Amino acid sequence: xxxxxxxxxxxxxxxxxxxxxxxxxxxxxxxxxxxxxxxxxxxxxxxxxxxxxxxxxxxxxxxxxxxxxxxxxxxxxxxxxxxxxxxxxxxxxxxxxxxxxxxxxxxxxxxxxxxxxxxxxxxxxxxxxxxxxxxxxxxxxxxxxxxxxxxxxxxxxxxxxxxxxxxxxxxxxxxxxxxxxxxxxxxxxxxxxxxxxxxxxxxxxxxxxxxxxxxxxxxxxxxx
Numbered sequence: 749x750x751x752x753x754x755x756x757x758x759x760x761x762x763x764x765x766x767x768x769x770x771x772x773x774x775x776x777x778x779x780x781x782x783x784x785x786x787x788x789x790x791x792x793x794x795x796x797x798x799x800x801x802x803x804x805x806x807x808x809x810x811x812x813x814x815x816x817x818x819x820x821x822x823x824x825x826x827x828x829x830x831x832x833x834x835x836x837x838x839x840x841x842x843x844x845x846x847x848x849x850x851x852x853x854x855x856x857x858x859x860x861x862x863x864x865x866x867x868x869x870x871x872x873x874x875x876x877x878x879x880x881x882x883x884x885x886x887x888x889x890x891x892x893x894x895x896x897x898x899x900x901x902x903x904x905x906x907x908x909x910x911x912x913x914x915x916x917x918x919x920x921x922x923x924x925x926x927x928x929x930x931x932x933x934x935x936x937x938x939x940x941x942x943x944x945x946x947x948x949x950x951x952x953x954x955x956x957x958x959x960x961x962x963x964x965x966x967x968x969x970x971x972x
Contacts (some may be wrong), residue, residue, distance in 0.1 A: 749880045755779045756940045757800060758889070759907060763878040764845035765789045765910045769907075770886075772802030778940055779961040780967030783807055792848065792875070793817040794886030795857035796824070796867030799940075816841055816848055820868030824859060828879065837871055847876040851897050853888035855915070874901040880972050883928065885909060887937065890920040890927070898928035905972065906930035906959075909937035911944030912952050920953045925958045933959045934970065 749763040755778025757770040766788040773779045773786070783803040791804050791813050798935070803822075808830040810817050815825055815832045822834030835841055840849040855870035872886040874897070885894075885905035897903070906928050909915035915937055916924065925933055933955055938946040952961040962970045 749878050749882070750971045751882065751907075751934065752969040752970050753934065753964040753966055754781060755960065757794070757884075757907075757909065757937045758802065759884065759936070760786070760788070761875060761877065761882060763880070764843065765843070765877060767792060767846065767875060767877070768807065769873065769875075769884050770794055770800040770802065771804050771807055772799045774803050775799075776802070778941065778966045783853045784810070787811055788813050790843070790846065790848075792854065792873050792884070793821065793825075794872060794884065795855060795870040796821045796859040796865075796885065797857070797887070800887065801825070802861075807866075808832075810853055816873075818850065818857075818868035818871055820866060821857075821859075824865065824867055835958045845877065849874040849876075849901060851883075851901075852891070852893055853886040854891050855887040855889070872897075874886070874903055880904055881909065881932065885924070887915045890924045892927065894924050894927040898930070903930050905932045905934065907934050907936050910935045910946050910948070911938040911940075912946065913943040915944075918946060918954070921951065922958065925955055930959055932962060932970075934962050934964060 819834035867941035
C-alpha cells in the first residue's frame with residue numbers, strides 16, 4: 749500500500765483500490781494537487797466540517813466513486829448529487845479488496861453555513877487493504893477507547909492529528925500512540941493554518957520512543 753499525504757487530514761491510499769480520506773483540496777494551502785487530478789474508487793469523510801468534506805462531492809461525481817460517511821452526513825451529501833454509503837460507528841462496509849470500519853472520534857461534526865445543520869457524529873476509520881490496517885483518527889481528542897481500537901483492529905499505521913486547538917495536540921497524540929500501539933505513526937492536521945502550528949520534529953523525537961514516526965511533506969508518500 750502507498751500512503752500519500754495531501755495536506756491537513758487528506759490522505760490517498762493506493763493498493764488494490766484507490767481511496768481518498770477527507771479530500772480537502774480547494775482552499776487547502778498545503779494541497780499539492782487539484783481536485784481534478786484525483787482519480788479514486790472510494791471517498792471516506794470523517795465528519796461534516798468543510799475542511800474534511802472538502803471536494804468530496806465533486807470528486808464523487810467525476811469518478812463515480814461513492815462517499816462513505818456517517819448516515820446523517822450521507823443524506824446531506826446525497827442531496828448534492830453524490831453517490832453515498834451511509835454507515836455508523838462500529839459498522840464495517842465490505843467491498844472487493846477493501847474493508848472500512850467506522851470508529852468513534854471525540855469532536856463536533858455539524859455542517860456550519862448560514863445555518864448549523866446536524867450531520868451526525870464525528871468518526872474515524874480503520875481501512876483494511878492488501879493485508880494492511882490503517883487507522884485514520886479523524887478530528888479527535890485522545891480517548892480511552894483508542895485502546896479498544898488498537899486491540900480489535902490492530903492498525904499497523906495510525907494517522908493522528910497533532911495540531912491542538914481543534915484536535916488533540918502533541919501530548920494527546922503521544923498518549924494515543926500508547927493506547928493504540930501501532931507500528932507506524934504519520935502525523936496530520938497541523939501547520940495548515942496559524943492556530944494549529946506545531947513543531948513536528950519535536951513530536952517525532954518524542955513519539956519515536958513508542959513507534960516509528962514518518963513525517964511527510966504534502967505530496968510525499970510512504971509505502972508499506
